[in-house]
Amino acid sequence: MNDRRVKRLLDSVPVDRDAEERTWAVVRAAFAEHEPVRRAPRLRWAVACAALAVVVAAAALSPPGRAVVDAVRRTIGVEHAAPALFRLPAPGRLLVSGSGGTWVVAADGSKRRLGGWQQASWSPHGLFVIAATANQLAAIEPGSGDVHWSLARPRIAYPRWGGSRIDTRVAYLSGDRLHVVAGNGQGDAAIELAAHVAPAWRPGDRHVLAFVTAQGRVRVQGVWTSSVYAHPRALAWSPDGTVLALATAKRVVLFDAVTGRAREIPVDRVSALAYARNGRLAVLRDRAILEIGGEGVSTLFSWPGRLSGLAWSPNGRFLLTSLPGADQWIFVSGRRVLAVSHIAEQFGGVPSLDGWMPGP
Amino acid sequence: MIHVGGMAQPEVERRERAWVRDAQRGSAAALEHLFRAHWPRAYRAALVVVGDAAAAEDIAQESFLAAVRALDRFDRGRPFGPWLHRIVVNRSIDWARARTLRRELDAGSAPEPAAPTRELAGRAGELAAALSELGPEHRAVVVLRYLLEYTPGEIAELLDLPRGTVNSRLRRGLDRLEEALRNE
Numbered sequence: 295m296n297d298r299r300v301k302r303l304l305d306s307v308p309v310d311r312d313a314e315e316r317t318w319a320v321v322r323a324a325f326a327e328h329e330p331v332r333r334a335p336r337l338r339w340a341v342a343c344a345a346l347a348v349v350v351a352a353a354a355l356s357p358p359g360r361a362v363v364d365a366v367r368r369t370i371g372v373e374h375a376a377p378a379l380f381r382l383p384a385p386g387r388l389l390v391s392g393s394g395g396t397w398v399v400a401a402d403g404s405k406r407r408l409g410g411w412q413q414a415s416w417s418p419h420g421l422f423v424i425a426a427t428a429n430q431l432a433a434i435e436p437g438s439g440d441v442h443w444s445l446a447r448p449r450i451a452y453p454r455w456g457g458s459r460i461d462t463r464v465a466y467l468s469g470d471r472l473h474v475v476a477g478n479g480q481g482d483a484a485i486e487l488a489a490h491v492a493p494a495w496r497p498g499d500r501h502v503l504a505f506v507t508a509q510g511r512v513r514v515q516g517v518w519t520s521s522v523y524a525h526p527r528a529l530a531w532s533p534d535g536t537v538l539a540l541a542t543a544k545r546v547v548l549f550d551a552v553t554g555r556a557r558e559i560p561v562d563r564v565s566a567l568a569y570a571r572n573g574r575l576a577v578l579r580d581r582a583i584l585e586i587g588g589e590g591v592s593t594l595f596s597w598p599g600r601l602s603g604l605a606w607s608p609n610g611r612f613l614l615t616s617l618p619g620a621d622q623w624i625f626v627s628g629r630r631v632l633a634v635s636h637i638a639e640q641f642g643g644v645p646s647l648d649g650w651m652p653g654p
Numbered sequence: 655m656i657h658v659g660g661m662a663q664p665e666v667e668r669r670e671r672a673w674v675r676d677a678q679r680g681s682a683a684a685l686e687h688l689f690r691a692h693w694p695r696a697y698r699a700a701l702v703v704v705g706d707a708a709a710a711e712d713i714a715q716e717s718f719l720a721a722v723r724a725l726d727r728f729d730r731g732r733p734f735g736p737w738l739h740r741i742v743v744n745r746s747i748d749w750a751r752a753r754t755l756r757r758e759l760d761a762g763s764a765p766e767p768a769a770p771t772r773e774l775a776g777r778a779g780e781l782a783a784a785l786s787e788l789g790p791e792h793r794a795v796v797v798l799r800y801l802l803e804y805t806p807g808e809i810a811e812l813l814d815l816p817r818g819t820v821n822s823r824l825r826r827g828l829d830r831l832e833e834a835l836r837n838e
Binding site: 297303305307317320321322324326487508511 | 682685694697698702715723749751781801828831
């Protein structure tokens, strides 16, 4: 076979012009958001930020400065907050992780540190916890912190456990690759490049994984793949597995689990999504918790300070979020708002809310 | 090595440098020139290496997005094509390897396969079938030599391989193609 024939063969491979137009639309949009480098202004901005940081640090370290910081904290925090987490307002076990490690909080307020893990989530029935540091993934016992198995992989993020009681899988990101490993820690495999969004296992015994591809498409493995969505933030399945919710910078998208048909809700800046066990969908938008229901979007809670994280109590009566600026957790149930202060002190740092699971 | 619109290579490189410079200054029109000039080869290269049209689209798209993200750091003294082709070919190899792993996983008790692939038809399908027995690394070398028209020395540099390895992979790729197409 001569070189020219091979070249002719390769040149005859058809180019998909529709794909070209789709890609150009995505590339053009990415380019529009991309700012050309302007070095001098960036330097000026950095100097200004550094100067501001010095002033703030000096203010915070001096006694009068600390008084001002405390006053601001009181202003943005919820008044009459409990000084410590004496108990959870609803039954169940709360999993949290942060610089102080991974902790399980029982309904009576007792806390157990599971180890120096930085992120974690529950197994489907709360029998185990899958936890991770930057370079290690581990299945651990929630009662004792004992490690059942561990796996070293670089730059681990978003470990998520799915499946039935007897046959489970763990999905996670290693760098920009989605991996899946069996629930016993064996057969780890890289699946494909993925966006930095936590993958989500569809509830139920079948192993159906939803994730966002590196191009911004939502993919339900073996079922459907969506069109491209810019700036994806979070994915969550409804408890009955019929709806997959995606949060992006501009909207919330509700996909039909079978057909992939999308219904878009124009709610921007959503950073977290959480379905209650009774099917209610709450989203966190900057300084408010909203509920997306059949009749539209309603506000469940709003506050002048920025909120972070979202978890429903297992009985669906309380939503938990945190107010990092005031070092508080806030439990919301209708008009009832309960706050707890000094969270960082109790957990060795401000933790993320990793899930609220029924008791064992 | 790359010929765009029948122009001589120095002219192509001069125009590309101008497009890169203008794109770095924020010109979407310049970026579109670069995109249109390189899309067909980038897409074809990915398609031949991975043999899946949807994946090829994703890989080519992701490569252009990576190029946009890194545009500010790009050295205008270097040609744009080899930079983009290196990204496309390496990502295609990674994707093909991951698919192999996924299939191995599927054979045991593992997650279901990804979304159905868009199978290739016609000549592209024949070519993909002929090359399918080769590993992705071999297919990548064939693509770089005969589609993107790099010399074996340039391929060795692009893929960080010894020159002898490039030559042996080319030989094996050609033998495989000849054998398969003789049986048509």
